[in-house]
Amino acid sequence: MKDKTRTIEIIGTIIPLILIVLFAMSIAYRNELSSFIGGKAKISGYIFIIIISAILELIPQLIAPTWIMINAAILELPLFMTTVYIIIGSTLGATLGYVLGRKYGIEFAIKMFGKKKISRAAKLFNSEGRWFVAIAALTPLPYLTIVFGALGMSPKNITLFGLIPRAISYIILCITIKLGISIFG
16 A cells, blocks of 8 residues: 555655656747647647546645646637636546546545545545635636545536536636736736
């Protein structure tokens, strides 16, 4: 069990590091990437956004899909379409996490995140319930849909207090970035 938890921790460390490097490289090579993405790579770029967003929501970590949107703004990609694809990926990843949590239960969540993290999340979940999920969904920090599924949250509540607020948070971020670009250039 410790080996699996350690492996997940390593993966949870490697993925953000890779994404930070990709983010930095996309800034450094902005002009080259913009022309490349503007050409033939546009469709595969959006598929990549869906996949990365799903992974970031499925395996919670400090880098949420909001970074993809910020990166898209830097690369001057269409923010509305980027937001749509982030929402699709986020919903797929969060739903898969929820289903895995419901199917495999609390022991699965403990194997993934460790007993200490699960007990903290369970304590907050039990005291604040679905409002804890809504607050987690509205912030750029990852929310633990695997844990919410394992703790028995209903599909209706995960949709109303998790998935919909998460999508709204991405729409708000898109509007904020668009306003910032129009005001500050």
